[in-house]
Amino acid sequence: MLKRVVIVGGGPAGLMAATQLLKSDCEILVLDQKASVGRKFLVAGDGGFNLTHSETPGEFREKYDSDWIKQAVRQFSNKDWIKFLKQIGIETKVGSSGKIFPEDTIKPIQVLNAWKQFLEPKVQFVLNTRFLDFDEKQLIVDKGISTPLGNPGETETIPFDYLVLALGGKSWPVTGSDGAWTSVFEQKGIALNPFQPSNSGLVLYENWLGDLEGKILKNIRVSCGDQSCSGDIVCTSYGLEGKPVYAINRALREMEKPVFKVDLKPQMTREKVFEVLKKAKNPSQGLKELKLGEVAVFWIKNFVSKQRFLDPKELAKAIKEFSIGIKGFRPIEEVISCAGGVADSELSESGELNRFPNVFVAGEMIDWDAPTGGYLIQGCVSSGYVSGKAIKLSIMN
Ligand SMILES: Cc1cc2nc3c(=O)[nH]c(=O)nc-3n(C[C@H](O)[C@H](O)[C@H](O)COP(=O)(O)OP(=O)(O)OC[C@H]3O[C@@H](n4cnc5c(N)ncnc54)[C@H](O)[C@@H]3O)c2cc1C
Structure with missing residues (x-):
């Protein structure tokens, strides 16, 4: 049959x-x-x-x-x-x-x-x-x-x-x-x-959102555990969307307190970033010369301590390895x-x-x-x- x-x-x-x-x-x-x-x-x-x-x-x-x-x-x-x-x-x-x-x-x-x-x-x-x-x-x-x-x-x-x-x-x-x-x-x-x-946007804590909705972080590199990805991230009303953040979802899911790192200037080595900051007349001018964009500057000014901000070596480190903790992922339905x-x-x-x-x-x-x-x-x-x-x-x- x-x-x-x-x-x-x-x-x-x-x-x-x-x-x-x-x-x-x-x-x-x-x-x-x-x-x-x-x-x-x-x-x-x-x-x-x-x-x-x-x-x-x-x-x-x-x-x-x-x-x-x-x-x-x-x-x-x-x-x-x-x-x-x-x-x-x-x-x-x-x-x-x-x-x-x-x-x-x-x-x-x-x-x-x-x-x-x-x-x-x-x-x-x-x-x-x-x-x-x-x-x-x-x-x-x-x-x-x-x-x-x-x-x-x-x-x-x-x-x-x-x-x-x-x-x-x-x-x-x-x-x-x-x-x-x-x-x-x-x-x-x-x-x-x-x-x-999976392949979800990231929800950030309120104080990270500022007035950034719709703004784009261009050409950055994100990493978490053994996962990393380069590209653009879009700021939304709740946090971040885009291929680089989707690519690190798995590593974030495995962490008890999920935190990832952003290289805000992947085109330059840390030494080069340090040199630019050191030569600048003040840290804000240095950020301008690095052409970091509105989102990066907002985050740096709000979340890097004053002491680190004023020290070019520490600021260069923060720019290359900027840490962001997340509140969670988007609802599974979305x-x-x-x-x-x-x-x-x-x-x-x-x-x-x-x-x-x-x-x-x-x-x-x-x-x-x-x-x-x-x-x-x-x-x-x-x-x-x-x-x-x-x-x-x-x-x-
Ligand atoms: C917004 C979005 C964008 C995407 N973009 C891409 C992309 O660009 N590239 C890529 O590779 N993937 C992409 N994906 C993922 C991709 O579409 C899915 O991984 C894929 O469709 C899953 O295939 P599947 O056959 O396993 O299940 P599905 O495509 O989900 O099909 C399951 C089927 O089972 C049926 N079904 C479920 N329960 C029952 C039931 N009880 N009785 C009868 N029928 C039932 C459903 O009606 C459905 O038709 C995207 C997904 C989304 C949501």
């Missing part, structure tokens, strides 16, 4: 799992609780659709924090993903920082539509259908949600031979990734690490991604649950983390690939 593969979650992870099964002898159902698939994929497209990165395999994998996701990315790399996109008619380009985007004329919805059209001859999309529970052989869904004529609470049982759960993390719940699945997993004793905001999720000790390399043979998990619902820059979508498609490939091999045997 024809095997049935049910994939729940129509994000990049679920769609890539389905893609791997197109040539297999099976029926494929992709279920989603929303009226259309790929909503977070499209949200990612709103801010510049960074699909992956052009780094070498070694450099690329170093961006991930877990061995589980690294091995998945080894099996389905940035090159494989770009090749697949080309196969469905999506040409890509390399941006100035090495990030990979669709060609300029291609809109995010066109990428999603091309992928859906590629799947449609074989895949049945079952929308407005909420996953509620599963066991080894079947899943329970609520068919009543979101449809005008629907009857909330009306459940249905769907038998499967293989199940892929690609239900996403917990950020941007409006896209369907609401993290409600965590209680189902907890009830089954599947170990989860709590979700935490951030780009989540750390936490299904612990990799629960999984085989293909994402099959140790406790539930033939049930796989994929994408952001697994506990791995990466910075923005295309690594998130890549991690999701790579994990979708490994689950789809394992099912394909199992069907063949």
Whole structure:
């Protein structure tokens, strides 16, 4: 009898799992609780659709924090993903920082539509259908949600031979990734690490905010633990946003009292900064000559002690290693991604649950983390690939 593969979650992870099964002898159902698939994929497209990165395999994998996701990315790399996109008619380009985007004329919805059209001859999309529970052989869904004529609470049982759960993390719940699945997993004793905001803006203490909203700290370098990143940071009403602060989220999360360092003048060595300050007629003039900008000057004047401010050596040190303590992260609902999720000790390399043979998990619902820059979508498609490939091999045997 024809095997049935049910994939729940129509994000990049679920769609890539389905893609791997197109040539297999099976029926494929992709279920989603929303009226259309790929909503977070499209949200990612709103801010510049960074699909992956052009780094070498070694450099690329170093961006991930877990061995589980690294091995998945080894099996389905940035090159494989770009090749697949080309196969469905999506040409890509390399941006100035090495990030990979669709060609300029291609809109995010066109990428999603091309992928859906590629799947449609074989895949049945079952929308407005909420996953509620599963066991080894079947899943329970609520068919009543979101449809005008629907009857909330009306459940249905769907038998499967293989199940892929690609239900996403917990950020941007409006896209369907609401993290409600965590209680189902907890009830089954599947170990989860709590979700935490990742690639999040930083909330600062009130006295750091001044009248700085909208101001930009240009070309600075931030570091925390073994993580560091250069670029621009934007001041907001609550704190800071921008790639450099997202890149140090993981190190900050691991600290009891999170503090990071900013090099406010990375273009100059500490000695050079010292020389400029020493020659200046006073410290304020020195800051001007260093062209530090309004935000840096506000912070230095408010948070460097008078004694250090008047000592060029100490002031140079403060400029190169400016310490900022944070109050916290933005609410998980607002951030780009989540750390936490299904612990990799629960999984085989293909994402099959140790406790539930033939049930796989994929994408952001697994506990791995990466910075923005295309690594998130890549991690999701790579994990979708490994689950789809394992099912394909199992069907063949
Ligand atoms: C603002 C923003 C910008 C981003 N920019 C980028 C970027 O430029 N580059 C990058 O690499 N990444 C980016 N990301 C991250 C990227 O979009 C996600 O990592 C990726 O979409 C996660 O894929 P996924 O398949 O694991 O889950 P998702 O895409 O979240 O899909 C999960 C699906 O499961 C469905 N679902 C959940 N629960 C249920 C249920 N109970 N029943 C039925 N269906 C359910 C949801 O409706 C959803 O369709 C961005 C994210 C955001 C929010």
